Amino acid sequence: MSWAAHLPLAPILLPLAVGALLLLFDERQHKLKATISLASALYLGAAALALLEGADAAAARVYTLGGWPAPFGIVLVVDRLAALMLVLTAALGLAAIAFSTARWQRAGPRFHALAQFQLAGLNGAFLTGDLFNLFVFFELLLAASYGLALHGAGTARVRASLHYIAVNLTASLLFLVGASLLYGVAGTLNMADLAARLPALPASDRGLAEAGAAILGVALLVKAAMWPLGFWLPPTYAAASAPAAALFAILSKVGVYAVLRLWLLLFGAGGFGGELLVSGGMATLAFGIIGVLASQELSRLAGFALVVSSGTLLAAIGVGDAAVTGAALYYLAVSTLGVGAFFLLVELVERSREPGADVLAVSAAYLALDDGEGPEEEVGVAIPATMALLGLSFVCCALLLAGLPPLPGFVAKFALLAALLEPEPVPGAAWALLVLLSLSGLAALIATGRAGVRIFWPAQPRSVPRVRLLEMLPVAALLGACLALTVAAGPALRYLQDTAQALHSPRAYVESVLPPR
Amino acid sequence: MEAVLALAIGALAGSGVWLLLRPRTFQVVVGLSLVSYAVNLFIFAMGWVRGGAAPFVQAGVPVDPARFADPLPQALVLTAIVISFAMTALLLVVLLAARGLSGTDHVDGRETDA
16 A cells, blocks of 8 residues: 555644653653644644545545455545645644644643644544444543543642543443444444444344434534533633633534434434434533623633534534535534633733632632733734734634624524525424524623623723734634635535535445445 | 353443542542443453353364453453553542642532532
């Protein structure tokens, strides 16, 4: 095999190796570590784009580890959805790592190694074609995320992480129960093989298989932060350091991805659990709306914006219509990039403010602005017109979250609603989702508007935060990527519609992994 | 055989869940360990439990695969044990840090009146 044939392995092996390598260097060699880490993230981006370029709508690209054919060997599967998620991961990883080099990498030890392990876990979870390896990569990305959530230490982070770790460990145990139940019934862990075998199960085993899938689903939905399983998300993400939180923006999407992939593969659209996904997604959406309106700190607002996007995605996926799924995938890309940029921006905006300036009492405990930032050390160029740039980025983020034109948040919501209202007659759930989606936009607009007025038009003159070019660039790049998604909305939506079509007819996926004998 | 194993898994999982819902961090750690033992045994049980049938291969007699335990769940259990062991160690470190920073071993970092 030529080197290019091994490309699907690179997004997993490279960050693992780089992460291990970074452990060897002394903490004082910041520059060297940052350079290696950035180079790795850049390469990941290039590899992900190459995989996306080569991803075919009709058939998935299958990489058999060690040449053992599925279902006996372990496979990596690159289809369009996996490639899309890889690109999003690389974009957020690159932005977070670049952001951290200005300042945050010095807030605690081994930031870059943890970030690389996180990327390896994320990429592995998106690429694997095997339920147990999905578990292993989940654990890898969670283990790294525990370290990243604690990065910078401080009481608030440790307290939030304690809950985060306990909840996710329990969810992982549920994952194991679900996966082993499915194995016990179907005798395989390969996703494609499961998809082929489940319909042929005798009726007596059917209930057991569905119970296993349901337990597995609970574990995945904890990660996707579906109500009532997602209470851990906003405090943890609000307490985490900015670059870690930006990376976490894709973490909850791993749960959504796994639900989308496994549900459509194992049960097909409209199959077992679809209504639950719709109602659970709408409940999550409602919870997120209330949370967005109630948050007084920007970082909590960003966390609830993530809950809103999870709810929207789960509900849209649960509808089980290929057109809706395609629009949801566009929304996924936009909201991941947008919320990631927002997490980074929040830290920049909040930097100059008195800790607790806009906090009304109760939530002061979560504020950890003054933690872990050692003596200031100028790195890079401080940029002029800081407030204007920050304000502009803030407006962009607000428009993205609220789904207003001209940014792609609008295109995403419009595409979703158009697809929802297409069938005749329009189902009741679609109307409910429409109302909730519009309300979520309104809530985001009110909350960001309120925060923006407080921050950018204060009554007393305030000190301007010192922002370096290296910190502004990642935010600008993420927002620029969103803007590019608006400009190229037509081709992007068409591409994602094809992706959704392929997901809704999983025969091609199954036949790519298990060639008919 | 099955009944004994099922009872053991149930007892472990039940007590683990109860401890998991307790307010002290150490109880949570012990609860998580107990649940993970239950889950490990559960995975093991998915590979078919049977007694009194030794997997001998005899010359001239056709091999009967029903006498062999499924090796895959055993491999899965090994992986799961290693992972849950490492995660418990990590949680213990966080627990100690939380105890040191907040001065209490309550999971919320502060005593509640209830």
